[in-house]
Amino acid sequence: MCADFTRIRRFLDERDPPTPCLVVDTDVVGARAAEFRAAFPGALIRYAVKANPAPPVLDALVAAGIGFDVAGPAEVARCLERGAEPAGLAYGNPIKKPRDIAFAHDRGVREFTSDAATDVDHLGRYAPGCAVSIRVVLDAPDSVTPFGRKFGCDPAEALDLVLRAAALGLRPGIAFHVGSQQPALGAWEIGIATAAKLFAEAGAQGVGMTRLNLGGGFATAHRTGVPSLAAYAATIESALGTHFPDGRPELLLEPGRVLVADAGLLRTEVVLVADRGERRWVYLDIGRYNGLAEAENEAIAYRFEPVETPAGPAGPVVLAGPTCDGDDVLYRRTPYELPLSLRAGDRLDLPGTGAYTASYASVEFNGIEPLRTYCLGKWGDA
Structure with missing residues (x-):
């Protein structure tokens, strides 16, 4: 999508609001959401609320049929207030208190992400039977704003957490995130290959998984160009065909800036x-x-x-x-x-x-x- 700021500049020139100020065109948000859904047909799309939580932005995405990646109770509450369905919320923050888990679960959230044994245990107690994507750290190129080692666990630990989650009655899957503003298409290839290996290893131990959370990271252009959305989609499609030849998992994606920037x-x-x-x-x-x-x-x-x-x-x-x-x-x-x-x-x-x-x-x-x-x-x- 080629960005056109004509309407925004007209508003600024006519209204002349005090600066600094941000103006967002919600019609563009809706159009971008439709474009993203078309690029990933059949995938579960969960907008990362932290990118821009303005109520009109959330309204546009609810109307577009997009779900939400929430990072805490306040975002859970805000999305539900704007008409989001609880089943369309994914609690993507691995760092959460037990009472935050209980808050979300009590309001119908059934999708979580985790990367530590204590958090998996908390999910087993406070969100019984929920789906949990175990986030694995990747040996991939740094993004423009990388996460470092704050999130995700090594593949060997991820397998242990998958087995632990299953033993607690949870429904495990795998998650990864290539880093925010990631221009390197190969990062998704690495993530999908890592996930496929974990799917096979868990299956060999009697735990079948069906959900793969690809996170976000889709870049937008500022002073330098970035890959097109079509290029990201083609890379992901090719990697899934290579590494999941016997059947692809259900995909969940958590785009943020690519929908609103x-x-x-x-x-x-x-x-x-x-x-x-x-x-x-x-x-x-x-x-x-x-x-x-x-x-x-x-x-x-x-x-x-x-x-x-x-x-x-x-x-x-x-x-x-x-x-x-x-x-x-x-x-x-x-x-x-x-x-x-x-x-x-x-x-x-x-x-x-x-x-x-x-x-x-x-x-x-x-x-x-x-x-x-x-x-x-x-x-x-x-």
Whole structure:
């Protein structure tokens, strides 16, 4: 899908809301969901709520027939309030308290992910008979924002947990996640091959599995290109045919940014421009603490587009946020150029920022309010 921000920019120009602000087109969210479902026919699609939990976004996805990957009780409650079916919720966070499991199970959630023996035991007690996908860690290329070793267990431990879950009366499957914003198609090949081996080993010990959770990680373009959704789907289809020749498992996918990033555009205002010798420093009213957390380590390099047509040439800049924290520097190593005529009060647009912006913003660091979000379209509230 080619992102078109015309309607969002028209709204911003006509309404001129205070900056910084994020505007999301819910019609684009719905269209992207339909495209994703078409790419993976028959798969269970569970949107990662953490990417953008705005109620109109959830409304658009409920209408599109998408389920939800929830990470805690608050997300469970929010999705159910928006009309999601409990059977369409998957509790994908392996880190959860027993009371969180019980909360979700009491409200009809029957799909969980786990990667530790204690958590599997808690599921056996507080969510009896549920489906549990054991998350395995992969020896795969790092994504743009990798998880490291925080989640997932080694394959040998994963097999032990599968057997443990089955002994507790749970319905085990396998899960993996290639990392957020993953451009390497081969990562899915590695994950599916790892899962197939575990399916065979569990089967040899009398435990049959039918569910494979592929997680998320589907990348969206910012300043550099990424594989198309069709390319991701083709890679997954080929790997399933190779590694599950005798019958494919039921697939569950947990897309996040790929459904909402290109539905959103963030507008920011220049607060200050200062010549620091090496380069100009451009300070914005958006920074790492009020919307651009994914700029940490300069991992996600957003596009910055002047709203007003600039006059004259451009030059190199360092981009920084508005707070008094020295870590609130967005891009110093990543090369950026902006018009030499740029001044305080000028505005910049950041397209493709519908994911992991408002949901990452702090509540009141330096007294800055959370990032304002306006939603347009059929399910919009603006």
